[in-house]
Amino acid sequence: MKVGIVIFPSKKxxxxxxxxxxxxxxxxxxxxxxxxxKSAFExxxxxxxxxxxxxxRISKKYGPFxxxxxxxxxxxxxxxxIFFKVEPVAELEGLFDDLHSSxxxxxxxxxxxxxxxxxxxxSNSEHADVxxxxxxxxxxxxxxxxRFHLLYQLDNGVWNVYETFLLGK
Amino acid sequence: MKVGIVIFPSKKxxxxxxxxxxxxxxxxxxxxxxxxxKSAFExxxxxxxxxxxxxxRISKKYGPFxxxxxxxxxxxxxxxxIFFKVEPVAELEGLFDDLHSSxxxxxxxxxxxxxxxxxxxxSNSEHADVxxxxxxxxxxxxxxxxRFHLLYQLDNGVWNVYETFLLGK
Numbered sequence: 520m521k522v523g524i525v526i527f528p529s530k531k532x533x534x535x536x537x538x539x540x541x542x543x544x545x546x547x548x549x550x551x552x553x554x555x556x557k558s559a560f561e562x563x564x565x566x567x568x569x570x571x572x573x574x575x576r577i578s579k580k581y582g583p584f585x586x587x588x589x590x591x592x593x594x595x596x597x598x599x600x601i602f603f604k605v606e607p608v609a610e611l612e613g614l615f616d617d618l619h620s621s622x623x624x625x626x627x628x629x630x631x632x633x634x635x636x637x638x639x640x641x642s643n644s645e646h647a648d649v650x651x652x653x654x655x656x657x658x659x660x661x662x663x664x665x666r667f668h669l670l671y672q673l674d675n676g677v678w679n680v681y682e683t684f685l686l687g688k
Numbered sequence: 689m690k691v692g693i694v695i696f697p698s699k700k701x702x703x704x705x706x707x708x709x710x711x712x713x714x715x716x717x718x719x720x721x722x723x724x725x726k727s728a729f730e731x732x733x734x735x736x737x738x739x740x741x742x743x744x745r746i747s748k749k750y751g752p753f754x755x756x757x758x759x760x761x762x763x764x765x766x767x768x769x770i771f772f773k774v775e776p777v778a779e780l781e782g783l784f785d786d787l788h789s790s791x792x793x794x795x796x797x798x799x800x801x802x803x804x805x806x807x808x809x810x811s812n813s814e815h816a817d818v819x820x821x822x823x824x825x826x827x828x829x830x831x832x833x834x835r836f837h838l839l840y841q842l843d844n845g846v847w848n849v850y851e852t853f854l855l856g857k
Contacts, residue, residue, distance in 0.1 A: 520699055527848060530689055530733070534843040541844070548717050551848045564699070668849065674703040675710070679696060679720045680837065680849035 521672040522562045522570070522681070524618055525553035528586055528635065529662050536603065536637050543601065543638030543649055550678040554586075554605060554635050556667060557618040558628075567671070571682055574669055577617045578684035583665035584610035591637070591653045599646040601638035603658060607631070610686070614667065690841040691731045691739070691850070693787055694722035697755055697804065698831050705772065705806050712770065712807030712818055719847040723755070723774060723804050725836060726787040727797075736840075740851055743838055746786045747853035752834035753779035760806070760822045768815040770807035772827060776800070779855070783836065 527533065536552035562570060585608060592604040605611070615631040638649060666685050670678045696702065705721035731739060754777060761773040774780070784800040807818060835854050839847045 530840060530842060530848075533848070537842060537844050548846075551842060551846060666851070671699060673699060673706060673720060675706050677717075677720060679699075679702070680852065682835070682854075683849065683852040685851075 520562060520564070521559045522567070523555065523559045523670045523672075523678065524557040524574070524667060525550075525555050525670060526586075526664055526667045527551060527553050528664070532586075532588075532603075532635070532660055532662065535658075535660075536635055539601075539637035539653070543641065544636060545640050546636075549676050550670075552635055552637070554633055556614055557623070559672065560623070562671075567669075567681060571669065573622055574667075574682070574684050577614065578667070578686055579688065580617070581610045581613055582687040583663050584608050584686070585661055586664045587661045588635070588658050589660075590658055591650075591656055592634070593646070593650050593654070594632075595646055595650065599639065599641045599643065600636055601641070601646070601650055601653060602634035602636045603660075605633035605635060607633055689731060689733070690728045691736070692724065692728045692839045692841075692847065693726040693743070693836060694719075694724050694839060695755075695833055695836045696720060696722050697833070701755075701757075701772075701804070701829055701831065704827075704829075705804055708770075708806035708822070712810065713805060714809050715805075718845050719839075721804055721806075723802055725783055726792070728841065729792070731840075736838075736850060740838065742791055743836075743851070743853050746783065747836070747855055748857065749786070750779045750782055751856040752832050753777050753855070754830055755833045756830045757804070757827050758829075759827055760819075760825055761803070762815070762819050762823070763801075764815055764819065768808065768810045768812065769805055770810070770815070770819055770822060771803035771805045772829075774802035774804060776802055 533552040540547045587606045588603040594600040619627045669681045671681050702721040709716045756775045757772040763769040788796040838850045
């Protein structure tokens, strides 16, 4: 099955992200708003236990940290993905590095740009239209992140949580 | 915000339940298949911490236990709800009782009938039609449950996981 590792921000920030995702993100109904720490990879039900043990170890290394977002940005022209840009902090980068270590077998496919997607799979003209409006918005949000989640994907495409890992505990 | 406490069974049983829920359960897109331990109640973001501490305490009292389902049943005529009937075991009943203790303030509204809903909000004639077919199916499934989840509801109605609690740990 497919598994992935994400941070779910507060309900408040999820509700705000969903107000955009509803219109601009076809994954709206498959997963709540999230910051991806490790994108989907294959695992068996048996391997989940080992992954869980490793994530438990990693979660103890980092304390809670601030998640701050001040603007909406885009990966265009690489991807027509629009997102809340999240300011990088040492804990986020440490988590990302640890989740792409040799234990997990696969080095990252790209540089880590922490973000919460609010729009994707847009055509070039849709993207231009939507982004030209959203980029003008001021987002001023800061909160504390104290956990991350290991997810798995059901056959219908919906992601569910296998386990929560509390930072520093 | 609204919170609730559920058990998510294995991916395999969730996929099976979803094959029915897709057609018969309007909550299909709001929450994956689950066994409700405590239905939705109001909580503040601050109270979540206290609830989490209490759930941590309760989760240590019980070890992993078997979840066994052998048939599809219905709450008709009380409710037009069709479900996988889950055989009651001491751990499930203990969890239910502890989650309806004075700490949580509200005694249960009904006797605990452990189940995984696969159809609801059906008209009387739909219910009669669907249930007359489903009740003939043999479901033979057994697995081990080793965790439960504290959920909260987003503004769009979707439930997300706040925290996982591992039984006996």
